[in-house]
Amino acid sequence: xxxxxxxxxxxxxxxxxxxxxxxxxxxxxxxxxxxxxxxxxxxxxxxxxxxxxxxxxxxxxxxxxxxxxxxxxxxxxxxxxxxxxxxxxxxxxxxxxxxxxxxxxxxxxxxxxxxxxxxxxxxxxxxxxxxxxxxxxxxxxxxxxxxxxxxxxxxxxxxxxxxxxxxxxxxxxxxxxxxxxxxxxxxxxxxxxxxxxxxxxxxxxxxxxxxxxxxxxxxxxxxxxxxxxxxxxxxxxxxxxxxxxxxxxxxxxxxxxxxxxxxxxxxxxxxxxxxxxxxxxxxxxxxxxxxxxxxxxxxxxxxxxxxxxxxxxxxxxxxxxxxxxxxxxxxxxxxxxxxxxxxxxxxxxx
Numbered sequence: 001x002x003x004x005x006x007x008x009x010x011x012x013x014x015x016x017x018x019x020x021x022x023x024x025x026x027x028x029x030x031x032x033x034x035x036x037x038x039x040x041x042x043x044x045x046x047x048x049x050x051x052x053x054x055x056x057x058x059x060x061x062x063x064x065x066x067x068x069x070x071x072x073x074x075x076x077x078x079x080x081x082x083x084x085x086x087x088x089x090x091x092x093x094x095x096x097x098x099x100x101x102x103x104x105x106x107x108x109x110x111x112x113x114x115x116x117x118x119x120x121x122x123x124x125x126x127x128x129x130x131x132x133x134x135x136x137x138x139x140x141x142x143x144x145x146x147x148x149x150x151x152x153x154x155x156x157x158x159x160x161x162x163x164x165x166x167x168x169x170x171x172x173x174x175x176x177x178x179x180x181x182x183x184x185x186x187x188x189x190x191x192x193x194x195x196x197x198x199x200x201x202x203x204x205x206x207x208x209x210x211x212x213x214x215x216x217x218x219x220x221x222x223x224x225x226x227x228x229x230x231x232x233x234x235x236x237x238x239x240x241x242x243x244x245x246x247x248x249x250x251x252x253x254x255x256x257x258x259x260x261x262x263x264x265x266x267x268x269x270x271x272x273x274x275x276x277x278x279x280x281x282x283x284x285x286x287x288x289x290x291x292x293x294x295x296x297x298x299x300x301x302x303x304x305x306x307x308x309x310x311x312x313x314x315x316x317x318x319x320x321x322x323x324x325x326x327x328x329x330x331x332x333x334x335x336x337x338x339x340x341x342x343x344x345x346x347x348x349x350x
Contacts, residue, residue, distance in 0.1 A: 005330045005331075006329065006330050006331070006332045007029075007330075008029040008083050008326055008329045008330060009029070009083045010029065010077075010081055010082055010083035011026050011027060011028050011029070011034055011075065011077055011081065011082055011083060012026070012027055012029075012082060012083055012084050012085070012086055012116075012322045012325040012326050012329070013025075013026050013068070013071065013072075013079075013082050013084075013085045013086065013104075013107075013322060014026070014027065014086045014087070014118075014318040014319065014320070014321030014322025014323070014324075014325055015064070015068070015085070015086065015087040015088065015100045015103065015104050015318055015321060016087075016088050016100065016120075016123075016316055016317060016318040016320075016321050017060040017064065017087070017088060017092075017096040017097065017099050017100030018088045018090070018091070018092025018093065018096055018097055018100070018120050018316060019051060019056065019092055019093055019096065019149075019150075019316055020040070020041040020042070020044075020045055020051045020056050020059075020316075021038055021039065021040055021041065021315070021316045021317070022038070022039040022041070022059065022060050022063040022064055022067055023037065023038040023039070023067075023316065023317050023318035023321075024037050024064075024067045024068050024070075024071040024318050025037070025071065025317070025318035025319040025321070025322045026071050026072070026074075026075040026077065026082075026322065027319065027322040027323055027326060029083065029326060030131060031130050031131040031132065031323060031326065032131075032132070033132075033319060034074070034075035034076075034077070035070075035071040035072070035074035035075035036071075036317075036318070036319055037067055037070055037071050037074070037318075038317060038318070039059075039063050039067060041055070041056060041059050042189070042190065044056075044059055045189065046188070046189050049183055049189050050179070050189065051093070053093045053094075053095050053096075054095065056093055056095065056096050057093065057095025057096050057098070057099055060095075060096050060099040060100065061099050064099060064100065064103050065103070068103070068107070079107055079110065079111035079113065080111050080112070080113075082111065082113050083113070083114075083329065084108075084113055084114040084115070084116050084325055084329060084334075085104045085107050085108045085111070085113055085114070085115055085116070085325075086104070086115075086116035086117075086118050086321050086322055086324065086325030086328075087100045087101045087103070087104035087105075087115075087116070087117065087118060087321065088100055088101075088118050088119075088120045088123065088321055089101050089117035089118060089119070089335075089339060089340070089341050089342060089345070090117075090119065090120065090341055090342030090343060090344070090345035091119075091120055091121065091150065091151070091342060091343055091344050091345045092120055092150075092343065093343070094341060094343045097341040097342075097343070098341055101117065101339075101341055105337055108337070109337070114329075114334050114335075115335055115337055115339075116324075116325045116328055116329070116334065116335050117335040117339040118321050118324045118325060118328075119324075119345050119347060120316075120321075120345075121146060121151060121153075121345070121347040122160075122161075122163075122324055122347055123320040123321050123323070123324040124146055124148070124282040124283050124320060125144050125146060125155070125157055125163065125280075125282065125347065126157075126160070126320070126323060126324050126327050127282055127309045127313050127319075127320040127323065128142075128280040128282065128307045128308075128309055129323070129327070130309075130313075130319070130320075130323045133307075133309065133310065135305075135307055138278060138280070138307065139278075140157060140158055140159050140162075141156055141157060141158045141159075141273070141275055141276050142156075142157050142276050142277070142278040142279065142280055143155070143156060143157075143166075143266075143269055143270070143273055143276040143278070143279045143280065143304075144156075144157050144163075144279075144280045144281075144282065145262065145266060145269075145279065145280070145281045145282070145286075145295065146282055146283050146347075147173075147174045147175065147262070147281065147282070147283040147284070147285035147286055147291075148173060148174075148175050148283030148284045148285060149173060149175035149176055149179060149192075149283075149284055150173050150175070150176065151168075151169075151173050151283065152168065152169040152172075152173040152174045152175075152221050152223075152285075153165060153167070153168045153169070153347065154166045154167045154168070154219040154221075154265060154266070154269045155347065155348070156273045156276060157280070159331075160327045160328060160330075160331040160333065161328070161331065161333060163347045163348045164348065165346075165347070165348045166218075166219040166269050166272055166273065167218055167219025167220040167221060167265060167268075167269070168220060168221065169220070169221040169222065169223065170213075170220055170221065170222045171222055171223060171224035172222075172223040172224045172227060173223070174221070174223060174258060174262070174285045175192055175283065175284050175285045176223075177223035177224070177226065177227050177258065178191055178192040178195055178258070178285065178288075179191035179192055180227055181195060181227055181230050181251075181254050182194050182195040182251075184227075184230060184231050184234050185198075185230075185234065185242060185247045185250060185251060186241050186242055186247065187247075187251075192284060192285065192287075192288070193287070195251045195254070195255065196251075196255065196288050196289070196290070198244075198247060198248045198251045199248065199251040199252040199254070199255045199290070200252075201245075201248040201252075202245070202247075202248030202249040202250070202251050202252030202253070203248075203249050203252055203253075204249075204252040204253045204255065204256035205253075206249045206252075206253065207233060207249060207250055207253040208253075209226055209229050209230065209253045209254060209256075209257040210225055210226055210229050210257065211226070211257055211260050211261050211264070212224075212225045212226060212261065213261070213264075213265075214260060214261055214264045215264065217268065218268060219265050219268050219269045219272065220265075221261065221262075221265055222261075223258065223261070226254065226257050226258070226261075230250060230254055233250060234250070255288070255290055255291075256290075258291070259290055259291050259294045262291060262294070262295060263294050263295065263298050266279065266295060266298055266299070267298060267302075270298075270299075270302045270304065276304070277304055277305065278304060278305045278306075278307055279295065279299045279304050279305070279306045279307070280306075280307050280308070281295055281306065281307075281308045282308070282309060282314065283314060284314055284315045284316075285314075286308050286309070286314040287311045287314040287315065292306075292308050296308075
């Protein structure tokens with residue numbers, strides 16, 4: 001059921017700093033993107049093969065004030081023109097969350113505007129409802145596959161702030177499994193895109209990798225056994241870099257296994273939530289074209305529509321944070337300035 005809409009009086013500034021992107025965006029009340037800026041920290045973390053929380057937090061602290069000012073200038077507005085200021089308050093790395101929410105709260109106090117603490121997962125969940133994405137307006141309820149580096153969940157989205165968990169990973173998130181497996185194969189950081197690229201040159205049928213929980217009831221996910229199987233194959237090779245074709249075949253087999261797992265779990269979810277006519281796949285793993293294609297095919301086979309946001313809105317961004325702020329304002333929801341940062345924040349508890 002749709003929430004009764006409350007008018008939004010002006011643009012909303014969104015701030016994202018939960019991991020290794022510092023991002024600001026300003027959206028008009030109708031969802032039109034007035035400004036969108038992202039500073040990536042990939043170069044800062046590449047040498048370590050992953051995100052270093054302290055480096056990330058310091059980079060957010062140095063970049064955010066100027067980035068927010070640039071977003072306001074790009075949009076042609078000031079802080080007092082805003083209807084509210086929204087920031088990711090969790091889940092994520094606590095240092096980055098503290099930087100982003102602290103800045104947002106200070107700006108809200110100075111401008112006399114409401115502050116909105118946004119659940120990063122809810123921002124992903126609602127991105128597909130952003131107008132102008134090339135599909136019909138998305139109504140509730142819909143199925144959500146949230147597949148990112150830190151989270152893998154299947155949920156029924158019944159409304160803003162109304163989420164029913166159908167299944168979640170029992171160990172690694174899908175994106176985490178991609179990144180760790182890419183590292184095992186000697187691929188550069190970030191691992192997910194690198195693994196997808198080399199998998200395009202491999203044969204997914206050569207290596208018989210496991211599909212944990214496949215054909216079992218429910219929607220829970222598991223990827224650690226698949227990653228371990230890959231690690232054993234890599235460990236059996238002589239020391240040194242893997243031959244290119246061997247790595248490509250392993251990558252293709254791994255990607256095919258993940259895809260099969262997700263298709264199986266989505267099939268169960270469709271049976272559990274027949275009232276949902278649309279399937280949304282969101283989060284960084286949603287950028288994987290093989291996974292998108294297979295999920296789209298199974299949704300279509302069940303008479304459903306698959307929606308995946310544009311690639312730039314699958315990874316961490318501030319557009320989704322600002323849009324979640326608008327959605328919450330319309331639903332009559334707001335946050336207290338004392339709202340804490342939450343490194344762990346289950347979506348169903350939002």
